[in-house]
Amino acid sequence: MGELQSSERRSALRVVGGILLSALGLAWAIPAALFATSPVRRRRGSTSDAKQPGSEEDRATSVPIASLSEVPDLDQGGEPLRAAVVASGLRDAWNRLDQTKLGSVFVGKRAGALTALSATCPHAGCGIDYDGSRRQFVCPCHNSAFSIDGQRISGPAPRDMDRLDVSEKGGTVFCQFQRFRLALKNKVPV
Amino acid sequence: MAAVKTPESNSASAPESKSASAPESKSASAPESSHAASGDAAEDSDSDDGWLQQRTGYRALLRSLLDHPVSGGPRFAYVFGSLLLIALCNQVLTGALLMAFYAPSATDAWASVAYIQDQLWLGWLVRGLHSSGASLLIIGVVLHMVQVAIYGAYRAPREVNWWTGLLLALLLFGFALTGYLLPWDQKGYWATQVATTLLGATPLIGSTLQQLVQGGKAYGNLTLTHFYSLHVFVLPVCLLALVVLHLALFRRHGVTPLWRRGADELARTTEPFWPRQAVYDLAAGTLMIAALFVSVVRTHGVELGAPADPSVAYDARPEWYFLPLFQLLKYFPGSLEIVAALGAPLVFLGALSLMPWLDRGSATLGPAGLSAAQRVRSLAVFALCLGGVALLSGLARRDDARNASFRRHQADAHAQAVRARTLALQGVPVAGGIAVYENDPLEQGRKLFAEHCAGCHRLDRMGPSDEDQKGPTLNRLFSRGYIEAFLRAPDSPAFYGKSPLRGGMKPVELVGPELTDLVEYVYSLAGSKDVDAAKVARGQVLFEDKNCDLCHERDGKTGGQGPNLLGYGSEAWLRGFLLAPASITYYGDKNDMPAFGKKLSDGEMSRLLMFLLAQRAASNSAH
Ligand code: FES
Numbered sequence: 032m033g034e035l036q037s038s039e040r041r042s043a044l045r046v047v048g049g050i051l052l053s054a055l056g057l058a059w060a061i062p063a064a065l066f067a068t069s070p071v072r073r074r075r076g077s078t079s080d081a082k083q084p085g086s087e088e089d090r091a092t093s094v095p096i097a098s099l100s101e102v103p104d105l106d107q108g109g110e111p112l113r114a115a116v117v118a119s120g121l122r123d124a125w126n127r128l129d130q131t132k133l134g135s136v137f138v139g140k141r142a143g144a145l146t147a148l149s150a151t152c153p154h155a156g157c158g159i160d161y162d163g164s165r166r167q168f169v170c171p172c173h174n175s176a177f178s179i180d181g182q183r184i185s186g187p188a189p190r191d192m193d194r195l196d197v198s199e200k201g202g203t204v205f206c207q208f209q210r211f212r213l214a215l216k217n218k219v220p221v
Numbered sequence: 222m223a224a225v226k227t228p229e230s231n232s233a234s235a236p237e238s239k240s241a242s243a244p245e246s247k248s249a250s251a252p253e254s255s256h257a258a259s260g261d262a263a264e265d266s267d268s269d270d271g272w273l274q275q276r277t278g279y280r281a282l283l284r285s286l287l288d289h290p291v292s293g294g295p296r297f298a299y300v301f302g303s304l305l306l307i308a309l310c311n312q313v314l315t316g317a318l319l320m321a322f323y324a325p326s327a328t329d330a331w332a333s334v335a336y337i338q339d340q341l342w343l344g345w346l347v348r349g350l351h352s353s354g355a356s357l358l359i360i361g362v363v364l365h366m367v368q369v370a371i372y373g374a375y376r377a378p379r380e381v382n383w384w385t386g387l388l389l390a391l392l393l394f395g396f397a398l399t400g401y402l403l404p405w406d407q408k409g410y411w412a413t414q415v416a417t418t419l420l421g422a423t424p425l426i427g428s429t430l431q432q433l434v435q436g437g438k439a440y441g442n443l444t445l446t447h448f449y450s451l452h453v454f455v456l457p458v459c460l461l462a463l464v465v466l467h468l469a470l471f472r473r474h475g476v477t478p479l480w481r482r483g484a485d486e487l488a489r490t491t492e493p494f495w496p497r498q499a500v501y502d503l504a505a506g507t508l509m510i511a512a513l514f515v516s517v518v519r520t521h522g523v524e525l526g527a528p529a530d531p532s533v534a535y536d537a538r539p540e541w542y543f544l545p546l547f548q549l550l551k552y553f554p555g556s557l558e559i560v561a562a563l564g565a566p567l568v569f570l571g572a573l574s575l576m577p578w579l580d581r582g583s584a585t586l587g588p589a590g591l592s593a594a595q596r597v598r599s600l601a602v603f604a605l606c607l608g609g610v611a612l613l614s615g616l617a618r619r620d621d622a623r624n625a626s627f628r629r630h631q632a633d634a635h636a637q638a639v640r641a642r643t644l645a646l647q648g649v650p651v652a653g654g655i656a657v658y659e660n661d662p663l664e665q666g667r668k669l670f671a672e673h674c675a676g677c678h679r680l681d682r683m684g685p686s687d688e689d690q691k692g693p694t695l696n697r698l699f700s701r702g703y704i705e706a707f708l709r710a711p712d713s714p715a716f717y718g719k720s721p722l723r724g725g726m727k728p729v730e731l732v733g734p735e736l737t738d739l740v741e742y743v744y745s746l747a748g749s750k751d752v753d754a755a756k757v758a759r760g761q762v763l764f765e766d767k768n769c770d771l772c773h774e775r776d777g778k779t780g781g782q783g784p785n786l787l788g789y790g791s792e793a794w795l796r797g798f799l800l801a802p803a804s805i806t807y808y809g810d811k812n813d814m815p816a817f818g819k820k821l822s823d824g825e826m827s828r829l830l831m832f833l834l835a836q837r838a839a840s841n842s843a844h
Contacts, residue, residue, distance in 0.1 A: 044496040051503035055307070058510055059314050062343045062350075066318055069342035124322075125329070125336035127648025127660075 070124075093198065093205035094118045096147075097138055102204060104140040105179060110163055111137035113150065116208045133208050136195055137161065137168070141180065147206050148181045149193040156213050159192065168192060189216050287495035293478035294490040295498035298372070301365035302471065303502035304509055308358050309464070311510065312396075315351035316453065323403070325449035327442045328653030330405035331528040335645040335657075338525045349522025350513060355397050357513055359542045362390045363607070370576075370603045373591055374477035380577040382470040387574055389463050392456060397540055399452040405445065405654060406526035407634060411537035414440070415547075422559040440531075480592045527637040528654025536630045538621070545613035548620070569610075572602050666832025669825055673817050680836070687714050692814060699747065699790035699837040705740045721813045726772070726783060731763065739763045746775070747790030747837075780805025790837065792830055799826070 096114040103109025116133045123131075135150045135158070148168075150159050157172035167184065168177040175186030183191050196207040210221040274280050291299070322341065324333040337344040366386070369375055375383040402413040421431030436443025478487055492498070517523075539547050546565065553561035579599035580591065593600060621627050644660040658664050667683075675683040677691035680698075684690065694715040697703045707716050708729040717723045731739055742760025745752040764770060772782035779785060785806040788794040798807050799818030808814075818826055 041496060044500050048496045048500045048503055051500065051507050055503065055507055055510060058514065059311070062346050063314060063318055066341060066343045066347045067321065069344075072342070122648045125332035125340075125645070125649050126651050128651065 093196075093207050094133075095203045096136060096197075096206045097204045099199055099202045099204055102138050102140055102145065105146075106141060109139065111139040111148070111161055111179065113161070114138055114204075114206075116206060118208070134210075136206055136208070138197065138204060138206070139179075145197045145199060145204060146180070147195040147197040149195055149209075149211070151193065151210070151213075152188060153190050153193060153211070153213055153215075153218075154186070154188040189214060190218065193218055287499065288493040289472060290475065290491050291494055291498045292475050292491050293482055293487040294492050295494075295501055296476075296478075297501055297505065298368055299476050299498060300502045300505040301361065301368050304506055305358065305361045305365055306464075307502075307506040307510065308354060308361050309460075311350060311354045311513070312358065313457075315347050315354065318347050319351055320453060325403065325445040327405065327440075327445055327529075328651065330403060330445055331525075331654030332645060332649035332657070334404040334406070334525055335642050335649070338522065339642055339646060345522035346517060348525075349517035349520070352400075352523040353513060353517050355393075355400065356540070356542065357509070358393055359397070361509075362393060366390075366603075367607075369477075370600060371593060372477045372479060373593070373596055375599075376577050376580070376591070376596075379470070379474050379477070382467060382474065383577060384574055385463055385467045385470065387570055389460065389467060391570065392460050392463065394542070395456050396452060396460075397542065399448045399456065401540060402448050403445065403452065404525055405529045406638070407529055407533070407535045408526040408537060410440070410529035410531075411535040412539045415537060415539070419550075419559065419562045423563065424559070427559075524635070524638060525642065526634060527641040528657060530655050535634065536627055541614065544617040545610045548613040548617035551620075569606055572606055576602060662828045662831050663835055665825075666828040666830070666835075669821070669829045670832055673820070673829075677814070690714065691719050693717065693720075695833065695836065697836050698833055699744075701740050701744050703837075704743050705736065708736070708740065708743075721811050722808060725811060729767070729769075731767070735759075735763060739767075743786070743789065746786050747788060747794070749790075774806075777806065780809060784808060792834060795830055795833060796826065799829075 094116055096116055097112060101112065103112055105111065113135055114137075115135050117130055118133055119129050119131070121128045121131050121133075136147045137150055137159075138145065138147045140146070151157075152159050152170040152172065152175060154170065154173060154175055157170050159168050159170045159175075159177070161167075162169045165176075166179050168179070168181065169175070170177075170186065170188065173187050175188035176184040177188070177192050178184055181192035181194060193209075193211050195209060198205050212219045212221055270280075319337065322333060322337050322344070324330060334348070337348055339345070369383070369386070398413070398416055402409045417431050417435050420434060421427045423430060432438060434447060436447040538544070546562065549561050549565050550558055576599040579602060580596045640661075641654075641657050644657045647660045650656040650659055652659075659668075670678075670680060671683050674680075674695075676685070678684050678693065678695050679686075679690055680695040684694075693707075706713075708731075710716065710728055711726040712718050712723050712728075717725065729736065729739065738756045738760040740760070741753055741756035742764055745757045745760075774781045774785045775787050777785055777787035784798075796818065797804070799816070799821075801816055801818075802808055802814045803810065803812040803816070821829060
């Protein structure tokens with residue numbers, strides 16, 4: 032009888048021990064999970080000019096990339112111009128950045144209109160080069176090749192080069208820089 | 222007292238071999254019977270073992286961890302070691318989380334901690350748990366030591382374990398010291414300077430040691446990377462090794478029951494660690510962690526000071542657990558200081574580590590345990606050590622409480638911290654922590670002034686010297702003092718002396734109360750609320766009596782010899798002036814100042830205005 036009682040008490044103690052252990056674990060795990068995942072949720076307490084480089088919120092921003100006069104006409108045999116995309120007022124975690132390079136784009140005039148192609152390879156993100164002798168874009172990593180208009184010709188790239196919105200105002204060319212998810216058939220913004 | 226050897230309890234057939242090797246469980250006690258009820262069937266036949274058990278034998282490991290016998294049965298008095306382990310878990314976990322967001326560089330450290338504290342979800346909680354957890358560990362160490370001292374657990378054969386415990390406590394202070402600097406805020410920066418300077422005063426090797434620790438002759442990036450590596454790698458590895466040793470030695474000797482209990486009674490009441498002692502430990506641990514959470518939530522975590530600024534002096538205090546040492550230094554002037562700084566902790570640790578031998582004379586009383594009364598010498602030394610520490614920290618607190626300038630300083634430091642952290646919400650410029658003040662619109666206004674206005678106007682240390690100055694000095698612009706000085710001598714070099722406006726206005730010849738009244742009236746034109754209505758009324762009469770109104774209109778539309786004074790000194794007046802200084806309502810064709818306002822963006826304009834108008838407010842408080 033006494034033994035039975037004692038063994039019951041011990042099972043009860045085991046349960047209590049388990050509960051306490053879980054309580055302790057949860058007390059740490061819940062705040063830890065919320066804390067660690069906060070960068071993937073919306074930023075809190077941020078000011079309106081806070082933007083993550085190249086992210087969705089940033090889509091509306093146009094940055095100047097070149098002056099109209101230096102943009103080559105591809106129809107006349109010009110080579111696409113590689114222009115760095117430099118933005119201001121961006122946020123990177125705790126920093127406010129001025130004049131940050133986001134990436135580069137190839138700009139040119141085609142049938143009188145401005146075109147801009149992201150220099151980021153849609154396969155795995157390497158930087159695409161322009162091969163003047165073949166008049167093609169070539170990715171040095173896994174040899175994907177694209178036509179001068181960005182159409183995929185060969186190689187492992189799953190889609191054409193990513194086209195970006197460009198506009199011109201007062202002789203300056205602006206580009207809406209954006210990043211897209213890699214290795215997908217479709218162009219999906221990051 | 223019989224010690225259980227761990228290897229036996231590790232073997233697969235633990236229940237049998239343990240009852241054979243553990244004399245104290247010879248009576249059919251509760252633990253054995255419950256084994257039969259719950260575990261044996263599964264543990265004894267390999268065929269029933271799970272996949273994992275067959276391959277790893279993990280149950281034997283679990284059993285060896287959990288079934289360790291507690292001689293004389295579980296007690297709440299034994300919880301302190303486990304509490305320290307739980308508090309240590311808290312440090313490891315929160316530390317790992319903080320590491321994922323912290324940047325150990327002089328330019329980024331403060332900004333990243335401010336980001337953790339104010340912008341990440343529950344960042345203040347995680348950081349608060351880590352920082353207060355350090356205090357908790359120190360409190361836990363003291364309680365653990367007190368329990369060990371009272372029960373006599375420092376005595377033979379546990380001397381080595383007592384020493385490893387002391388070393389562990391010392392390591393904790395190492396953690397605290399290195400961790401205090403990492404946020405790179407004013408408090409940590411200046412307090413740690415004291416510590417490294419003392420280190421540098423060590424005879425012979427001091428300066429080399431100091432430079433090694435701080436990564437060079439002065440504080441900078443390398444100081445942070447060095448402290449970081451110590452805090453998150455070197456010290457933790459040492460700590461882990463010592464904890465393992467400490468626990469292994471504990472397992473070897475078991476708990477130390479109170480001396481009153483006879484060997485028979487102890488043997489009869491011995492129980493395994495799991496579940497009862499474990500539940501005691503966990504219950505106390507849960508309470509402790511709950512208390513930690515409550516205290517962190519109530520204070521919204523630990524304060525982050527303003528970013529470290531070598532140009533701004535700071536009345537630094539170390540964390541509370543360093544206060545005794547801090548206080549001690551006050552009593553040892555000059556070169557004796559280093560003796561106290563290094564000597565006192567050595568004497569302290571030396572006295573404590575010798576405790577096991579202080580009662581040598583009474584060793585003949587046998588190993589069954591000496592009562593506290595028989596250990597009066599060692600306990601007296603222990604009490605003296607703790608009492609001294611408590612006394613010193615009490616004195617330190619009393620000194621600070623009586624020190625009004627220290628309290629004022631703390632209030633200022635707090636205000637500065639709030640300002641810096643509010644500005645940090647807009648993102649900290651890459652130049653580093655103190656560059657956060659550039660986010661301040663006033664500071665940006667100052668920059669715009671330096672860029673656009675300081676070519677001709679002087680303000681503070683910006684702008685040309687008297688000879689080269691083309692426009693008025695703008696210190697305290699639009700304040701009463703400014704207006705008065707201008708009215709008395711408009712053509713002085715500080716006003717229109719060097720500008721085409723020279724000679725445009727005659728000095729006002731009023732003196733005494735009349736001048737004050739006129740000044741008050743002109744001052745009131747900006748729409749300020751802080752005016753004396755009676756003076757204003759008298760001033761307005763004077764304005765008209767003395768014919769000021771012949772040149773100065775006050776309707777905001779009409780031009781005159783001098784500027785139209787409607788809203789003179791207000792934001793609207795100044796904005797209009799900056800946009801069109803040559804308009805007929807301002808200085809007309811005598812104006813020589815370009816319309817700078819047109820070059821500025823809206824944001825820049827409002828920041829410049831804010832800066833200029835702050836001149837008026839700043840000097841008002843001085844009046
Ligand atoms: S990254 Fe361009 S081809 Fe693979």
